[in-house]
Amino acid sequence: MAILSANHIGQAFGDFDVFSGISGSIPHGGKVGLVGPNGVGKTTLLLILAGLSQPSAGAIHIARGTQLGYLPQEASQAFAGHDNTVYEELLTVFAALRADEARLRQMEQQMADGDHSAELLAEYSQLQVQFETGGGYEYELRLKQVLTGLGFEQAEWQMPLAHLSGGQKTRLLLGRLLLEQPDLLIMDEPTNHLDVQAVEWLEGTLKLWPGALLIVSHDRYFLDNVVNTIWEMSRTGMQHYRGNYSAYVQQRQARWEKQLQNYADFRQHVEKEMDYIRRNIAGQRTQMAQGKLSRLAREVAAYRAGGLAAIGALQSKGWLQLTHELDLSRVAMSVTELQQQIGELEAPQRPSHIHMRLKPSHRSGELVLRTKGLVVGYPGNVLFEAEDIELHRQEVAALIGPNGSGKSTFLKTILEQMPPLAGEIKLGASLSLAYFAQAHETLHPENTVLDELLNRENIPISEARNYLALFLFRGDDVYKRVSMLSGGERGRLSLALLAREQANFLLLDEPTNHLDIPAQETLQEAMAQYGGTILMVSHDRYLVDRLATQVWEVDSADGAGRLCVYPGNYQAYLAARQQEKEAAKEAPQSARPVQPIAEAPQNGTALSKNEQRRLEEMVTMLERHIEMAEQELQRTVAALQQATEAQSFDKIQSLSAAYAEAESNLNTLLAQWEKLHE
Numbered sequence: 001m002a003i004l005s006a007n008h009i010g011q012a013f014g015d016f017d018v019f020s021g022i023s024g025s026i027p028h029g030g031k032v033g034l035v036g037p038n039g040v041g042k043t044t045l046l047l048i049l050a051g052l053s054q055p056s057a058g059a060i061h062i063a064r065g066t067q068l069g070y071l072p073q074e075a076s077q078a079f080a081g082h083d084n085t086v087y088e089e090l091l092t093v094f095a096a097l098r099a100d101e102a103r104l105r106q107m108e109q110q111m112a113d114g115d116h117s118a119e120l121l122a123e124y125s126q127l128q129v130q131f132e133t134g135g136g137y138e139y140e141l142r143l144k145q146v147l148t149g150l151g152f153e154q155a156e157w158q159m160p161l162a163h164l165s166g167g168q169k170t171r172l173l174l175g176r177l178l179l180e181q182p183d184l185l186i187m188d189e190p191t192n193h194l195d196v197q198a199v200e201w202l203e204g205t206l207k208l209w210p211g212a213l214l215i216v217s218h219d220r221y222f223l224d225n226v227v228n229t230i231w232e233m234s235r236t237g238m239q240h241y242r243g244n245y246s247a248y249v250q251q252r253q254a255r256w257e258k259q260l261q262n263y264a265d266f267r268q269h270v271e272k273e274m275d276y277i278r279r280n281i282a283g284q285r286t287q288m289a290q291g292k293l294s295r296l297a298r299e300v301a302a303y304r305a306g307g308l309a310a311i312g313a314l315q316s317k318g319w320l321q322l323t324h325e326l327d328l329s330r331v332a333m334s335v336t337e338l339q340q341q342i343g344e345l346e347a348p349q350r351p352s353h354i355h356m357r358l359k360p361s362h363r364s365g366e367l368v369l370r371t372k373g374l375v376v377g378y379p380g381n382v383l384f385e386a387e388d389i390e391l392h393r394q395e396v397a398a399l400i401g402p403n404g405s406g407k408s409t410f411l412k413t414i415l416e417q418m419p420p421l422a423g424e425i426k427l428g429a430s431l432s433l434a435y436f437a438q439a440h441e442t443l444h445p446e447n448t449v450l451d452e453l454l455n456r457e458n459i460p461i462s463e464a465r466n467y468l469a470l471f472l473f474r475g476d477d478v479y480k481r482v483s484m485l486s487g488g489e490r491g492r493l494s495l496a497l498l499a500r501e502q503a504n505f506l507l508l509d510e511p512t513n514h515l516d517i518p519a520q521e522t523l524q525e526a527m528a529q530y531g532g533t534i535l536m537v538s539h540d541r542y543l544v545d546r547l548a549t550q551v552w553e554v555d556s557a558d559g560a561g562r563l564c565v566y567p568g569n570y571q572a573y574l575a576a577r578q579q580e581k582e583a584a585k586e587a588p589q590s591a592r593p594v595q596p597i598a599e600a601p602q603n604g605t606a607l608s609k610n611e612q613r614r615l616e617e618m619v620t621m622l623e624r625h626i627e628m629a630e631q632e633l634q635r636t637v638a639a640l641q642q643a644t645e646a647q648s649f650d651k652i653q654s655l656s657a658a659y660a661e662a663e664s665n666l667n668t669l670l671a672q673w674e675k676l677h678e
Contacts, residue, residue, distance in 0.1 A: 028212060031212070046186055187215045297341075353521075395534075492515070508534065
């Protein structure tokens, strides 16, 4: 039985239909990703399914006793009137467990005071089992894991809720929902305020989520890792696909090809029937031709109203029932009228999406970029040192790393907008560079969309409007001021201007930010077919995985920033990082126990010069081993302290074992040293 089902849901505001005909069901434990272009009504649908808004049409059924949780895109108004700190707010999730805990402590005190009655012991035993099965011995550990996983520094745990930003409140609400574990968790863009590490932690958590999920997200890699069903939403209905996002892309293409074939078959059927009708409408087979005319006219009317799906519904449900479900236009009554309607039929159209082509005007040299001894930053503020880099023609390098690590500064250094602190950057021959700025600061707020293009190129207005239409700026949209555009619209305009430059080396700073999934797919396809070289800063792991030939990671975890180069795509980068982590776990074991040193001569025995020299060499060697072991122990202690502060529980466990081994090794060496001195 489904935990939630929706049947022909529609929403309208006045005469404007936001969407209609939305149906679907979520089974217990189902994990559904909801996708569709911006503005199609995904957030509105989530509000309806969460019970926070009422639909204009249709019905929703939720299984009895189901607990729902809802995460909005922005939760700046969450926790209004709450005086708790971050930690205290999440503790309220476990109010019942904490009450049980307090009662257990109270009963323990009673028993300590001498009360050993059977009633008290029975109540204590029953409550202790209830407390344990309810997670009483692990709820604080779970709470700390959630705070750490979602990127809250330990210093922020005691921060009052009133001091949190909107993004922090959204993250905290997500943490509360994860701890509450509702039967169905509905989330609208849950990764918006998370860095890559937090997103990866959330992915791991949701993979093991025991309940059902319904997620709207533009993060395709996240959908790939979390969901097992995709709902594709349009204004007139919903298509359902099994599998994750990548499986959906393949199935969607197959469905589209089948739809085109079905339309071709329908047109062939129509032409064959019309040929028969025209030849026999006035002959001896008039009655049969009239019957075919009537049936064909209904089929054409059904297609005009609901496409190929309506043709199938006509065959399965019949004409009368279909008239109640679709707004059917006038059915043709004559051959001439039917022929006119057939001439107006249009093939199935994919949803509107941008049309983009990136084409360099000329070929660059084979070497595009080389660095040597490069240090990036500002005077007095080193952001990172870089491994020596080589980037060749038609390669795609992805620059990744946490916010504030210097990625955008590196692009500006390549563009010679600021000098490197040390080292050199060498650009190749015959290069033409184009830069896509993350904040779109190259756009002028007071200009219109049309102005932005015409100020760069002297082309006819009609040509400019036709070009902008390829990026979905149609009609009066071209007269919108840049300051009035949404983030997605500014992104589309910046891409439109970028494509006109015909550069052979593209520097892209978060090019998929604010773009909906259809626009992301189009950009990815254009980049894949591009004949030049690309260096992109991106948090879009799906894009990086599909296109990158090198991954450049800026890592500042140890305080000193370092850019490391990994060949291959994102999956190859993850594999390389995993190997590094495994090697690091083995590193504390490098100070292996030293083999016992040969016995020194017994006390009272005179030593020869050779024996004395050998003894001194043994002591010196042993002291070097002791020094190395002490350094290893200090490093392990420092790493253990960092892991404890960061609440990294897997590291704490492995480092604790490494500490015990290093300490034992040091004690063995000290004992041998003392023995030699004796």
